[in-house]
Amino acid sequence: MLEGRLSVTLRGDGQMERVVIKHLSGSKANQAVGFPLDQMQVISLGRDAASTVAYDMDRDDAVSRNHATITRDPAQSTVFILTDLGSRNGVFVNHSRITGSTALHHGDIVQLGTGGPEFSFEIDPPPAPTPKATRQIDLRQATPTREISLGNEASAEVRPQRMVLRHKTGSKANQEVSFPVTPTIEITFGRDPAASVSYDAERDDTVSRNHATIRRDAQQKGFALFDLNSRNGVFVNGARIRDSATLHQGDLIQFGTGGPEISFQLDPPPADALRATRQFDARETPPAQTREAAIAPAAASPASTGTAGGTSFTEAPRGVGKETVERLITETKVESRKSMVNIVAGLVALVAVVAGAFMFMGRATDKKIETTTAQVQAEKTHSESTASAVKAIQDRMEPQEIAKEYSESTVYIEVDWKLIDLASGQQLRHRYVNNAPAYVEVPKEWIPKGERLGKLEPWLTFDESDSKAIGGRLAGSGFAVTDNGFILTNQHVAAPWKEIKLEAGIVVTINKKGEPVIARKVLEQRWSPAQSVYWLPSGGNSARKDVSGRHDRLEVTFAHTKLRFQGKLVRVSDEHDVALIKVDAPAKIKPAPLAPLGSEREVQPGNPITILSYPDISLKTLFAAKSKDMLDQGTTIAEIPVPTVTPSAISKVVSSTTTAGEKSSEVYSEKNTYQLTANISAGSSGGPVFDDRGRVIGIFYAGNRDMTLAVPIRFARELMDVKGILH
Structure with a gap:
């Protein structure tokens, strides 16, 4: 590790004109950039477009968004300091990783991350080296030169490079x-x-x-x-x-x-990597002599002598008589027959015994094979379960790790919207009577068969007098799910007009004179414009109209930045509080990983979770910048969104089954919901809910002081399940 600082010695004329960064590798290889010393304060290095030296987002992926800085010490103008800003892959000076800050020499090689881009830090004109004083040697006390005798081994030590x-x-x-x-x-x-x-x-x-x-x-x-x-x-x-x-x-x-x-x-x-060749001395192990085996002489043949006149034979001993030989042959045949019968009987018995033994051993072997197979299968199941448990432990992430890894995937969403009449394009307003919101009963002929009578709708008008515009402004959270800008959030954040909460008011009717008459008071109402929209004209006759919501503003801001991106609504779920929006970003976005299909079975009460979101009550981070516009010299203040990390746990898993074709019109349905222990305020809607393996298992959507709720991520997957998004 490198520590400490180094002062740069000035030339004789006391001038240092500029600092030069010469890029040696990476997307900026063979380029150089200079910074005048009288203007230099901070040189920032990173992939952020606002950095002084901004690296390529794709080719220099070892560089963090804000990686390091080079500063000039205000107390010592001749000192230059390199500081690591907590980068993921580190900062190296002359191939050694630094900790915190270190001083820079003229000619130092700086690398941003292992395998990342390198540059040479130079001062133009270069500083003059400070010469050392000449050391005087007393020849009378000098040590004589030691002579080294070169033997068989190499005198120079080989050092690995x-x-x-x-x-x-x-x-x-x-x-x-x-x-x-x-x-x-x-x-x-x-x-x-x-x-x-x-x-x-x-x-x-x-x-x-x-x-x-x-x-x-x-x-x-x-x-x-x-x-x-x-x-x-x-x-x-x-x-x-x-x-x-x-x-x-x-x-x-x-x-x-x-x-x-x-x-x-x-x-x-x-030098000692290879062993020396072993020499063999033949004198040490003389070969064994050949053992000579004694061969017995051959048996002598009967002597025979032949002459020209005749042949002489040695007389043989006298043999047994003919009768004796015949008797012995007969007895031998009888004994042979008895022996053959006994041998055959013994073989038959042996075959029977062997066959029985094989049958017994076969049955025992079959049982043993069955038992062994069952044991092997049980061991395999246990091994797979153990391996899965070990992998889950190895992959476990703490809340601070999840926040560090996926904060940049969590976005801040701002929405301005209004309800319009599709035919005319005008904004719709809620009529007030006696300073109270007015409602009318839906005519019987407009109520679908099977629904209850007496259904109420707001009295809608274009007239700005005695009315209130239907629309609003809100903020929420979301998270990127692809690297090309698709973002998941709640339906009530991205499309709040799908279900509107209206104030308590009065029910009115129209008398024969065409005047509104108060019939009764009503409590707060929930109204779904897409399902049924009516209003009451001045003549007293009801008419059905087609209306829809429209964004005046849908802006997305990524964590730790002040740049707003225009978003567009892509799709909204008909059953759950889930919506999909899209932004066109100039660079790839880091997506948050979704839990795979089927993993919802792993979600159990007590499981630890982590929520990333932007609650309204969280302290704000503001950025003030002076305008560079010649016509407007004012100061602008922008909010820099910083996600809040909320550790929590699953307190209850609510699930239900539905028949084919059954749908719920209630956005905040209690069907298929995760109940959480977290206490989070407004603004967190749409934020990702991570399990302890860093996977998104749900989307936060509602809550109060007593409990909070999240939508299981499988319903978001259903919303995204098209080739244009997932593939």
């Missing part, structure tokens, strides 16, 4: 990555996106979020591998390590049993 990691298995198989070797090198491994070597969260599920790290050893001569309390362990050449282990050239590292493997290499390899 780069560390090379070759992936053998896992999601990165057959890939290779290298890192320059520095005294402070630290290579981290894990499924965290900020790790030096980041593994796939799904395919490499044996790897922990922060699994292991490689650092220089204490003597700066080798490298050590450290296990960061990983769940599944770290293995070197097949053996699990305890805490740490020294690494050697060619070692095979594995992250968890069955996990991804890498080969550890140094370039150039150390």
